[in-house]
Amino acid sequence: MIAPFAQRLHPLGSNVFDQMDQAKREARQSGLDLIDLSLGSSDLFPPPEALATVQSALSDPTTYGYTLFHDTVAFRAACAKWYEGKFGLEIDPETEVLPLIGSQQGTALLPLALLNPGDVALLTDPGYPSHVGGIHLAGGIPYYLPLLAEHSFLPQWNRIPEEICRQARLLVLSYPHNPTTATVTPEFWQEALHFCRQHQLVLAHDFPYVDWRFDGQVAPSALQADRDKTCTIEFFSLSKSYHMGGFRVAYAIGNRELIRALRLVKSTIDFHQYQGILRGAAAALAAPETFLHHWRQVYRERRDIAVAALHGIGWPVPLPEATMYLWAPLPAGYAGSSGQFCLDLVKTTGVALSPGSGFGLSGEGYVRFALVVEGSRLWEAVGRIGHFLAKGRGDALKNP
Numbered sequence: 001m002i003a004p005f006a007q008r009l010h011p012l013g014s015n016v017f018d019q020m021d022q023a024k025r026e027a028r029q030s031g032l033d034l035i036d037l038s039l040g041s042s043d044l045f046p047p048p049e050a051l052a053t054v055q056s057a058l059s060d061p062t063t064y065g066y067t068l069f070h071d072t073v074a075f076r077a078a079c080a081k082w083y084e085g086k087f088g089l090e091i092d093p094e095t096e097v098l099p100l101i102g103s104q105q106g107t108a109l110l111p112l113a114l115l116n117p118g119d120v121a122l123l124t125d126p127g128y129p130s131h132v133g134g135i136h137l138a139g140g141i142p143y144y145l146p147l148l149a150e151h152s153f154l155p156q157w158n159r160i161p162e163e164i165c166r167q168a169r170l171l172v173l174s175y176p177h178n179p180t181t182a183t184v185t186p187e188f189w190q191e192a193l194h195f196c197r198q199h200q201l202v203l204a205h206d207f208p209y210v211d212w213r214f215d216g217q218v219a220p221s222a223l224q225a226d227r228d229k230t231c232t233i234e235f236f237s238l239s240k241s242y243h244m245g246g247f248r249v250a251y252a253i254g255n256r257e258l259i260r261a262l263r264l265v266k267s268t269i270d271f272h273q274y275q276g277i278l279r280g281a282a283a284a285l286a287a288p289e290t291f292l293h294h295w296r297q298v299y300r301e302r303r304d305i306a307v308a309a310l311h312g313i314g315w316p317v318p319l320p321e322a323t324m325y326l327w328a329p330l331p332a333g334y335a336g337s338s339g340q341f342c343l344d345l346v347k348t349t350g351v352a353l354s355p356g357s358g359f360g361l362s363g364e365g366y367v368r369f370a371l372v373v374e375g376s377r378l379w380e381a382v383g384r385i386g387h388f389l390a391k392g393r394g395d396a397l398k399n400p
C-alpha cells in the first residue's frame with residue numbers, strides 16, 4: 001500500500017473529461033462510428049516546409065544529443081522575428097524567449113516560479129485546465145473570475161475583493177478564449193495591465209488562438225499594452241496555428257526576469273526537445289502568411305456549416321468570432337447537467353462534445369464543439385444530434 005500520496009494530488013483528481021474518455025471508448029467498442037468533437041486537436045497539416053525540415057534533421061547526427069538552451073538559438077530567433085512581424089514588438093531572443101515543450105508546460109510551471117504556498121492566483125472560470133492545475137501544484141490558492149455571457153465572457157475587475165487583490169501574485173488570462181470563444185480589444189489589455197500594476201501582479205497570457213480570428217481583426221497581444229515588458233509573460237503554441245500539437249512545441253515571451261525564473265523551473269524538469277522539432281517549428285514560423293489565411297478560411301467554413309446546421313435542428317448556437325470551437329448553451333428545455341448531456345450523447349450517437357463543467361463551475365450549462373473534422377462530418381454529427389434531441393435525449397439512437 002503506497003498511499004497516502006502528497007496532498008497536492010487531491011485537487012488534480014479525476015474529472016468529467018476522464019468520464020468522457022471512458023464513454024468514448026465504450027461507444028467505439030459498441031460499434032458506433034465515433035465523431036470526436038471533444039478535443040481541440042487539429043486534423044489539419046503543418047506547413048510542408050516544417051515537415052521537410054524535421055525529416056531532413058533525422059539524417060543529421062548532430063541533432064541526436066541533448067538540446068541545451070544555447071542550442072535553441074535559431075528557434076528563439078524565429079520566435080522573436082514572428083512576434084516582431086506580427087505585433088511590431090522588439091524582442092531580445094536571448095533573454096526574452098523561452099522554448100517550451102507545449103505551452104501547457106509553461107502555464108503549468110509558471111506558478112512554481114512565482115507562488116509561495118498560500119499565495120493567491122486569479123484565473124478565469126471557465127478556463128483551460130492546466131492553468132488551475134499549475135496553481136495547485138505550487139500550493140497556491142486559485143481565485144476564480146467568472147466569465148459570463150452577460151459580460152461578454154470578460155472578467156469584472158471591480159468585483160474582485162480588495163483583500164484578494166492584496167494576497168494575489170498572478171493573473172492568468174487567455175484571449176481569444178477557450179472555451180467561450182470570446183475575443184478582446186487592445187483596450188482590454190490596457191485595463192488588465194492597469195489592474196496588474198495597481199496590485200503588483202504578474203500578467204500571464206496564454207495565447208494559442210491568436211491566428212483563429214474570423215472578423216478580419218488581429219488578436220491583440222498583451223505585450224502590445226506592456227511594451228516595456230514590465231510584468232507580462234505570454235505563451236504561444238505551434239499546436240494551433242501550425243497544427244503541430246503532437247510535436248509539443250511552444251514558447252514563452254516577455255519579461256526577462258519571468259523568463260529566467262521559468263527557465264530555472266523548467267531546466268530542473270527537462271531539457272529542450274529534439275533539435276529536429278525545433279528546426280521544423282522555426283520553419284513553420286517562417287512559412288508565408290498565406291498558410292495561415294488558408295487554414296483560417298477552413299475553420300471559418302466549418303464554423304459556418306456547424307452553426308447553420310445546428311440552427312437547422314432548432315439549436316441556436318452563437319456564431320463565434322474566434323477559435324476553433326463553438327460554445328453552446330445546452331438546448332432549451334434540457335434539465336440535466338452538461339456532463340450528463342455529453343455522456344448520453346456519445347453513448348447513443350457516437351458524437352463526442354466537451355461538457356462545459358470540465359472547464360470550471362461557470363461552464364455548467366454549456367457544451368463545447370471542437371471543429372476538428374471536415375464539414376461533411378460536422379453535418380453528420382449535427383444530424384445525429386438532431387435525432388437525439390427529437391427522440392427526447394437519452395432515447396437510444398444506435399444506428400443513425
Ligand SMILES: Cc1ncc(COP(=O)(O)O)c(C=O)c1O
Pocket residue numbers: 040101102103104105128174178206208236237238239245248249250
Ligand atoms: C488555452 C489553451 N492553452 C494551451 C493549450 C495547449 O497548448 P499546447 O499544445 O501548446 O500545450 C490549449 C489546447 O487546447 C489551450 O486551449
